Amino acid sequence: MASEPPPPDTAELPSPSNSTQTSGSPSTAFAITMLLRPEYLSVVLTALGIIWLGAHGSLRRPPSAAPVKTKAGKRQPKEEKFAEGLVASDAIMFPVLAAGVLISLYYLIEWLQDPDLLNKIVRGYISIMAIASVGRLAGDLLHILTSFVFPSTWVDRGGTLYHIDADRHAQFVVDQVTGEERIVEEKDTPLPGRLSIFSRSGPSRGLLWGIRHLLTEEWTVKFAMHGLMFVKFNVRLNDLVGYLLSIPVAIAYHLTGRNALSNVLSTAMCYASFMLLSPTSFGIGTMVLWGLFVYDIVMVFYTPYMITVATKLDAPIKLVFESSGGVSMLGLGDIVVPGMLMGLALRFDLYQFYKKQIKLEPVDLTTELTTELASEHFTEKKQVLLHTQQRRVKAPFVDPRGQWGSRFWSTKFGSLSPVKEASSAIAATAFPKPYFYASVTGYFLGMMATLAMLVVFKHGQPALLYLVPGVTGALWLTALARGEIKDMLGYTEDGSLDTEDVVVEVDAEGNVVESKKEQVEEDIGKKPGEDVAEEAKPIKEQTAAPVQDEGDYDVFLFSITAPRMSLHPEG
Structure with a gap:
């Protein structure tokens, strides 16, 4: 999936079919009213939401941070890598491959006359392929929800920060002068703040500690066929639940084809693209965007390919929003293409944050x-x-997964950032993000310019015509204003800095x-x-097959091993 070109920019925001303006430029009041229509606002907010989720989901350990420190007796976690790191040649290949896919779809639709058969085939194929994407998105969302119920830190009204220790089934505070930990005897619950009222009895507290353990600890999955393969990997319960939820969603979309379910699959595929695909540097990312910038203009303004495929192909390769006023569409390429560079900007912010802590x-x-x-x-x-x-x-890396709840519970009312003692929540979620926020601003202005031109000319617009200058311009101007052009040019994710x-x-x-x-x-x-x-120390993956008794071996093995649940600290 990562080696394929991004979905063609099928979404060029076609104008609503019931527009009453037939000639001349619309008035300012009419233009503003059009821009505030529900279907347009839904497109902008959904695109920004997907990019925000995808960019934060793509956070990896930056080369300026040390690997995650694990407790004694626990296995070093395997670091995620991008399946495809874009290089300079992709600036040429992406537009060529995208054009090839788009033109092929156009002539296939023209040859079939009725695209219904093609829609069924494409929907079936994407429904199967999207199961992994929906499962990943659902699993990560469940991790976020779990962290809000079982955070690792929280702060009370007096500003005291409490740490929740799952191993000792206790909460403790750290003395700011001596650095010593003091267990708070009256707080032996895994829940923060006011949620602790649900764990007043001993049995309920034990049960909640057990649930926390099952949701936050890793499960081990093994699959083996004698003489052919042995696969062993770790997942969490939320990941398994996410993949189970993805199957009925994919089946329901394949059977009904409803736009709401199509949008769910489209969102998940965009999210998965952020996990798999990324430019290795800002220079390469900028070249890729400008290459697709030219492709988008040519395909929308000078050929019938883009608009035809966007309107006739009914598949989750676009976001579709309907209202009483009309229909608005946005292609996944208009989210994934600029979003890749915006995700890189967020990871550069994290790199700069840890670099200052060296x-x-x-x-x-x-x-x-x-x-x-x-x-x-x-x-x-x-x-x-x-x-x-x-x-x-280097300072040790703090994994963002599971830290969003800690940020919420460690932030005092009326503030936007956690208390300064909540160092883990700050390092994982609340680090300064000047480049990411600049790119978000550029993307938003580009989307508004796209909608404005749509209202003025009443014709589908190539969104990348406005998004690419908005995003790349915002990033490079920010680097210029901060005097960090050299740092931005020198940053790369090809491994040479790590x-x-x-x-x-x-x-x-x-x-x-x-x-x-x-x-x-x-x-x-x-x-x-x-x-x-x-x-x-480098991270080493265990690849050896399990040791077995002499003369005894597994012909076929599939197992899911859950972490041992202890209801009491001494258990």
């Missing part, structure tokens, strides 16, 4: 200097201590002047085989 720790390094005196023909070696060497230490902690040279003022490429354990003189810093 600390420099002094490292005592020794070097061997050799002095040769030709007159006496001997070599002198000295051990010299270098005090200017320091090591970069290095282990390195030793650097610093000047008298503490500024980094040179980076050493050697590994940390070599620089500080560790012997081979000794452990390095936790954040410098």
Whole structure:
């Protein structure tokens, strides 16, 4: 799915069929009234909502952060990677492939005369393919809802921050002076604030701790066929429930073809695209957008392909909103294409946030200097201590999944950000987002310009004509205003920035002047085989098959193992 081009820009927001304006430009009052029509507002708000969800769902550990620290005895989580990272050649290939798909659909529709058969085939195919997308979206939404019921932190009216420890079945506070943890005996519930009234009795508290454990801990799924494959991966209960919910949704759409269900599938496929597809840098992302910018203009204004496919193909490749005033449509390409760059902008914001938290720790390094005196023909070696060497230490990454509820419960009434003590919620959800907000503003202005031109000219508009300049212009102008053009150009997600902690040279003022490429354990003189810093260790995936008794093996195996549920801390 990630290697295919984005869905053709089928949505060019065709004008409502019952418009009474037949000539001349509409008045200002009429134009404003048209822009506020329910179907237009639904298009704009839905597109922004999908991009917001997709961008936040695509957050990965930035190269400026260390891997997630896990508790003793727990397995290191596997980091997600984008299935397809766009490169410079995609700026040419995307428009070519998208045009090929669009033209093929157009002539197939013309050849069939009646597109009903094609609609059934496409709906059936997409219904099956969308199950994974709907399941992913439903699972992530369930994670968000779960975090609101079972957060990891919350703050009371007095401003005291409580941490909820699932292992000890307790809540504790941290002394801001000594850093020591103090368990609050009267708060032995997994629920925050006023929700704790639902766990006043001992049995109810135990049950709720067990439910929290089942919803937040990972389940293990194994599938094996002797001599062919062995697959083992971890999921959470919400993920399993999400995929179970996706099946009836896909079946219902295939049987009914209702626009509401089509919009659900379209939203899910956009969301999944954000998880799988991303430009590796801002330069490549900008080139891809401008390549599709030209494609969109040509296909809408100079060919019949786009409008014909958009109006005749009844499949979840567009958002469709109806009201008493008419119908409004927006193609998935108009969401996914600019949304990819907007997701990159959000991840760049996260990268900048963790980059500012990198600390420099002094490292005592020794070097061997050799002095040769030709007159006496001997070599002198000295051990010299270098005090200017320091090591970069990254802050550990905080996974955003499960932190939205903590942000809500750790934010005092009347404030938009959590209290400063809620460092996990801030690092995961409330970090500064200047580039993402700038791109959202550019996208919104581009959508409003699209709608305005639609009202003025009463003709379907190529949305990328307005969205691409709005999004790319907002991003690069923001970098220029903040003096971060160099940082923006240097940021890449091709893996080259994700290095282990390195030793650097610093000047008298503490500024980094040179980076050493050697590994940390070599620089500080560790012997081979000794452990390095936790954040410098690579994540290793367990791929070996399970050990079995001699002479006994599984011919076929499928199992789902739930985490052990304990109703009492001592259990």
